[in-house]
Amino acid sequence: MLFNSYEFIFLFLPISLIIFFSIGGKGHHRIAIAWLVGASLFFYAWWNPAYLGLMLISILFNYAIGVALANKTHKLTLTFGIGVNLFLLGYFKYANFFVDNLNQLTGTNYHLETILLPLAISFFTFQ
Helix, strand or coil: CCCCCHHHHHHHHHHHHHHHHHHHHCCCHHHHHHHHHHHHHHHHHHHCCHHHHHHHHHHHHHHHHHHHHHHCCCHHHHHHHHHHHHHHHHHHHHHHHHHHHHHHHHCCCCCCCCCCCCCCHHHHHHC
């Protein structure tokens, strides 16, 4: 489902907004936000359900790092969190590039299956 598809514009978006504002209008703001998070994950999974697990793990990892940093700031915890996020982003964006260049430089024939870049991984990583 794309943002400009009929399914998004005439089905997903109106249903999501109506439910969000209905719940929020009754004063249940946390439930409304939970609904919006669930709808967002559903939208993300519509593109490729296999990457939903990756996204959930990334969200939970970053939440845990945030909680650890909120309790007490440690440079090591912050560095570890940033490093894991950059590794994940680098793997999906540049692994095929590095393997292809390594093969050309060394004359080897290593093969790495084509890695599809998960939708909005850069946005979620830097957000």
